[in-house]
Amino acid sequence: MNYQSILDSIQKEISSFKNTGKVATYIPELGKVDAHKFGLHLQCVTGEHFALGDAEERFSIQSISKVISLSYALKLAGNSIWQRVDVEPSGDPFNSLVQLEYEKGIPRNPFINAGALVITDILMGHLKKPKEDFLHYVRDIANDQTITYDESVAASEMKHKFRNASLANLMKDFGNLQHNVDDVLDFYFHQCAIAMSCKQLSEAFTIFLNYPKGDHSKQARTLEPILAKRINALMLTCGFYDESGEFAFRVGLPGKSGVGGGIVALHPKQYCIAVWSPPLNAKGNSELGMKVLELFTSRTGISVF
Amino acid sequence: MNYQSILDSIQKEISSFKNTGKVATYIPELGKVDAHKFGLHLQCVTGEHFALGDAEERFSIQSISKVISLSYALKLAGNSIWQRVDVEPSGDPFNSLVQLEYEKGIPRNPFINAGALVITDILMGHLKKPKEDFLHYVRDIANDQTITYDESVAASEMKHKFRNASLANLMKDFGNLQHNVDDVLDFYFHQCAIAMSCKQLSEAFTIFLNYPKGDHSKQARTLEPILAKRINALMLTCGFYDESGEFAFRVGLPGKSGVGGGIVALHPKQYCIAVWSPPLNAKGNSELGMKVLELFTSRTGISVF
Amino acid sequence: MNYQSILDSIQKEISSFKNTGKVATYIPELGKVDAHKFGLHLQCVTGEHFALGDAEERFSIQSISKVISLSYALKLAGNSIWQRVDVEPSGDPFNSLVQLEYEKGIPRNPFINAGALVITDILMGHLKKPKEDFLHYVRDIANDQTITYDESVAASEMKHKFRNASLANLMKDFGNLQHNVDDVLDFYFHQCAIAMSCKQLSEAFTIFLNYPKGDHSKQARTLEPILAKRINALMLTCGFYDESGEFAFRVGLPGKSGVGGGIVALHPKQYCIAVWSPPLNAKGNSELGMKVLELFTSRTGISVF
Amino acid sequence: MNYQSILDSIQKEISSFKNTGKVATYIPELGKVDAHKFGLHLQCVTGEHFALGDAEERFSIQSISKVISLSYALKLAGNSIWQRVDVEPSGDPFNSLVQLEYEKGIPRNPFINAGALVITDILMGHLKKPKEDFLHYVRDIANDQTITYDESVAASEMKHKFRNASLANLMKDFGNLQHNVDDVLDFYFHQCAIAMSCKQLSEAFTIFLNYPKGDHSKQARTLEPILAKRINALMLTCGFYDESGEFAFRVGLPGKSGVGGGIVALHPKQYCIAVWSPPLNAKGNSELGMKVLELFTSRTGISVF
The missing domain is CATH 3.40.710.10 (DD-peptidase/beta-lactamase superfamily)
Structure with a gap:
């Protein structure tokens, strides 16, 4: 070709x-x-x-980071992750709360925001220094040690966190988030800010x-x-x-x-x-x-x- | 292999x-x-x-017939069909009315019942004898002239038509069905009954x-x-x-x-x-x-x- | 005053x-x-x-007729009617299918179209000549024997029946309609056309x-x-x-x-x-x-x- | 009598x-x-x-406190409050996010949790010391100066705040909450804990x-x-x-x-x-x-x- x-x-x-x-x-x-x-x-x-x-x-x-996070979570936690996130298309916009409420806090798939927050929570359960460890993983698979977080983007996301905070709190209420909501959001926004x-x-x-x-x-x-x-x-x-x-x-x-x-x-x-x-x-x-x-x-x- | x-x-x-x-x-x-x-x-x-x-x-x-119907409609009507049916996963059960109502009578895809009814309506606009012509098409692509409708199945579907009649009437109300509802259902049930x-x-x-x-x-x-x-x-x-x-x-x-x-x-x-x-x-x-x-x-x- | x-x-x-x-x-x-x-x-x-x-x-x-129909059904069938229709506000437009699907064919109340269709179906189970009997009831409570159906309005409703036909078929599918769909619609449209x-x-x-x-x-x-x-x-x-x-x-x-x-x-x-x-x-x-x-x-x- | x-x-x-x-x-x-x-x-x-x-x-x-809060907000802010909360029955459970998302952060009425959070936010804009002032209002209308908050109930609500935090963050995202989410929740939980x-x-x-x-x-x-x-x-x-x-x-x-x-x-x-x-x-x-x-x-x- x-x-x-x-x-x-x-x-x-x-x-x-x-x-x-x-x-x-x-x-x-x-x-x-x-x-x-x-x-x-x-x-x-x-x-x-x-x-x-x-x-x-x-x-x-x-959101491209969601695929990398999923691959890392699968490496670390294996198929157990599918008990906390489904594998079906959502048929709704990426940040919809509606489906999440009907389906009791189990996100439709790991590529909508709710699903990526669950994957983030899973990663936090397996990593000692989540943000550092994640960055090493990205650098490793991309074979480039210069890759880094854009901290100003991450900070800006945190400042406008409300929709994602709503999703995270709803999942926390359903028992599908183990860590502190703001910690999960901070790590998640960093992934997005690579x-x-x-x-x-x-x-x-x-x-x-x-x-x-x-x-x-x-x-x-x-x-x-x-x-x-x-x-x-x-x-x-x-x-x-x-x-x-x-x-x-x-x-x-x-x-x-x-x-x-x-x-x-x-x-x-x-x-x-x-x-x-x-x-x-x-x-x-x-x-x-x-x-x-x-x-x-x-x-x-x-x-x- | x-x-x-x-x-x-x-x-x-x-x-x-x-x-x-x-x-x-x-x-x-x-x-x-x-x-x-x-x-x-x-x-x-x-x-x-x-x-x-x-x-x-x-x-x-x-429902396997839905793929055959779609292929026939695409052959006959080309990409114009996408104005009347979308190409996205539904995220809802196959016969859901909810999405159809929110989305003004445009079915999410041709493989849910609502979408297949629209495809059926499109075929009726292009075929002189819909049931006969459709059977010829199936026999042709399967290279087997003995294939036929199971009329008892088709009749039984018609007797229990109510959910599909609800979908069809809703689309008719939204203007996304051109033929008589019962005629569309009869042809659709025959496709399913092959x-x-x-x-x-x-x-x-x-x-x-x-x-x-x-x-x-x-x-x-x-x-x-x-x-x-x-x-x-x-x-x-x-x-x-x-x-x-x-x-x-x-x-x-x-x-x-x-x-x-x-x-x-x-x-x-x-x-x-x-x-x-x-x-x-x-x-x-x-x-x-x-x-x-x-x-x-x-x-x-x-x-x- | x-x-x-x-x-x-x-x-x-x-x-x-x-x-x-x-x-x-x-x-x-x-x-x-x-x-x-x-x-x-x-x-x-x-x-x-x-x-x-x-x-x-x-x-x-x-739709004012819905109150009269309800009063007649209560007179004829008593509180048994509440097994087939609820008494809660719908929070949705009067002809919404969404709620009806989620709630398995039980309409929210007798004043949305779906509920009035169920009431109509109940009346049909108690009246020998539904349209005549209903008109007598209306004339009786209004103390005026000249009241009548506007047949041209009823016919026009029937011609544009599709949304109501969708509701009626959905309830029929859920088993909450006993009579023929078109008969129910015809009687219902006559009530509206008084x-x-x-x-x-x-x-x-x-x-x-x-x-x-x-x-x-x-x-x-x-x-x-x-x-x-x-x-x-x-x-x-x-x-x-x-x-x-x-x-x-x-x-x-x-x-x-x-x-x-x-x-x-x-x-x-x-x-x-x-x-x-x-x-x-x-x-x-x-x-x-x-x-x-x-x-x-x-x-x-x-x-x- | x-x-x-x-x-x-x-x-x-x-x-x-x-x-x-x-x-x-x-x-x-x-x-x-x-x-x-x-x-x-x-x-x-x-x-x-x-x-x-x-x-x-x-x-x-x-939730009985929601009526008292509403009366206080109406006294302080008048009918302007209806721009931020509607007056219709919700047709959904009291803490539903679904409707709130469809309706862009405007709660259906002041008596569902979302609506009461907006009323709380409005009160905060009119009161110097919200918790003290509110308690004075309650004591005044009940003509009993011994009424007080049950602080252990308020603290327990805050500890299990997630569903309400999800609602509050969603409204914040839609621009219908002016104060800090946790401050709103704290005041709201105190009202409930009277x-x-x-x-x-x-x-x-x-x-x-x-x-x-x-x-x-x-x-x-x-x-x-x-x-x-x-x-x-x-x-x-x-x-x-x-x-x-x-x-x-x-x-x-x-x-x-x-x-x-x-x-x-x-x-x-x-x-x-x-x-x-x-x-x-x-x-x-x-x-x-x-x-x-x-x-x-x-x-x-x-x-x-």
Whole structure:
């Protein structure tokens, strides 16, 4: 597959793309980003890699961190985590309390905020220094020791914590949160506030690729195939809030978006691709990011379907 | 891949499986089936095929017909159908009115009952003799002219039509149904009442395999890759009512179940597999069928993830 | 109490009232009414009565009929009816399916459409000729043999039956409707299609006044005090769709509205008052009607609170 | 009316009442109460008063405080409060988040927890020392300077604050709470933790009686008739969680219950009656308390209906 020429053709096509999306502003720090930033990085199992635009500029990964947290919790706690969080699409916006109340404090899946708060609570039960340990894990899977938290973003999230505090308190009331609510929120907001580039994200997500056992250096950091399969399934069914069906339909890859404008997607055994464009569509996903990934799977003719 | 030995090992394992499911009885005709029936048919793109148990015995395909109806509607009406039905998981039971009311008569996806009723209404706008034409389409893609409606099942569905009549009238009220409610229900119940075997189903669903263009005899009946991709994405995200996430998680294939106890699943470019065991779990999917498919993708080590 | 001077002052005040409401048009027949019509009739237990404007012009009573149907069902079937319909405010619009689904086909109260359909079904179980018998009951309590159905309104309702058909089919599915759906709808739509004037309505509703036993001619038609108390309680908590709290708050009387623009309210042991002005506010209640009744209880200084 | 003989007959009848209710235990302090306690106090506008059982023993008034808080907020802030809280029955349990989310942080009425939290927030904007000032108001209307907070109950509520903290944070997120969440909760829990007897409650609630102007000593503390009318309407439509319709139906008086087992009800211009029995029915209202009040209005033959 000649990825370079496909990427070139995509770059050409999107040069005239009229973005109707809006940069997230629910916390001021996110609103400061340049709306015209665009980056893409493709990392293949063969070792080949390709880049477009601002591929090495770091941005707030936000909800993309939920996949990393889930993989870490599965490594540490195994399948016991599924007693506290379900694996079904929610059919509701990412921060909905309605479903959580009807379903007695068990979040629908680990990629809605409520689910990620439970995963955070689980991690806290297994880590001595949660924030430090988590950062080490991220650096390890991304193979880059410079990755760090953006503390001003984390602080801003804490200042506007009310919706997430409502979710966390509701789960606490149902007995599905063991630690102090503010401690859980602080750790959760730090996860969201990690700054990474498309290059770093596409490297980190190779742990979900299920690729052959030859590559020993990487092997150590790779998830067991059965865990990677499950996380990929969750990304495909639940990775894009209440637009997950649309993404599966148009792009056809497991993936995860964040309100910082990033999207990571992957084709098991083949490649990871990360794209970044801050303006979000009405459902909270990067408008241009989704367009680019749709073009990519259409032109390669390869998706999981 | 030595499919035969994998299937043999599965058959051995399930011989001691304790089924806790229950045969559907909401219409008396479905309740008459022998709960111990079990069949499986695997149809590979290579032409190889494998069978277990009652693979050639016909049963009521019920909601599996929704995939066939969707493929026919897409062939006839193209992407215009998405103005009348969405592509998102519902997060609610298959016959829920709640979501339909909140979302003004636009069903969440074509695989919940409301969505299938809209697809039925669309087909009626394109077919001269809907029931006859639809049967010809099914016979054509399954390459078997003996397939037919089970009229006693269709009549029984009509006698217990009230929940579906409620859905249909609600959509009619919202303006999302063009034909007479009872005519739509009659055609819809006939689609559900088609009787097919695992062998016939696994053959019919090869139209979604996106396989290479060499096989000219089959080619004529195969869907365009872009349509197959979309239907596969929908099966993966919405094919198992509110257990779709669980199926993706455990099995990892696009598929569709029916309350007659059948499940069809497929791996694009590789194979279709149909399995049949009448007792259903609490979510309405064949308990043993899901177990068998989970064993199959675990032992082959191949899923779309 | 000098009712005449109070009514005169109200008429003066509303002469400059700017109505922002809209005449109901969901069936064409209702839309034909003159939006400027206004009538009021006050019937006191003393026998005194007072009128304003078009007090003797007949209009479609619509949902006001639900109170009459309930009183008739209570007379015929007694408290057994409460096994099939509850007595709580719904907190949702009058034709909502959501609550009905969550609550397994038991309507919240007899004054939402679903509840009135159940009451209709109950009446059918006790009446030989439902439509004739019901009309006799209405004529009897209103003491006026000229009252009749507006068949063109009933026919128009039937033609646009879909939302109510959805409700009825859902209850049928839950086993809370014994008769044929279309027969229930036909009888229900006839009840709604009764044409009465403010004068006739204020006379009919005196059966709920619980007034002293001296008046023997009327006594025969009056409800037992315990039944009248219950119906009055229901009118106060549930009589104005999801604006019942507002009506209790501003007017402070038991009452019932209809989309034809009529409202009947009453003060137990004192008077009935009926008012008619077709334009409806956003919640479906007569805008001017509510205003007039608020002025009336404010100026008399008398409400049940 | 010979109230004494009616009360005697009620006491006799309930001596054999088999209580199936359960004492509230969601906070340990409430669970410590003796389930067999029973008190009743009737305070008439004439000055007459009557008592049964433990009429002077103090208990935790809990949600009964919501009516007192509302009256105080109306005195201080007038009708501006209705911009932040609605006046409709909720149709959902008293602590439901669902409706609050759908309705953008505006609680349905001041008697569900969310609404009372908003009222608390409003009071904080008008009071220099909220807890002290509120206590003075209660002592003033009850004409008893010994009334005080039960600090152990307030502390226990704070320790189990999570459901209310979830509500408060959600409203904070919607912008409908101006003060610090924990400060609002602390003040709110103190209101709930006031300890009063039936005698004190029936005295305090005379401010809602709208009685003649002759009694000058009391007059100073009495609410304006227009405010009393509105609060009475709210008690009738919303005073008993999702059993408000049932209470209106069986008892027919404005009233308010608390999970401490108390109920206060009143007949405008005639009397206040307070009753206390700790075991609650499934909807959270005193089972015996409702029974006694139903007997009372049935045997006197007087209710607002």
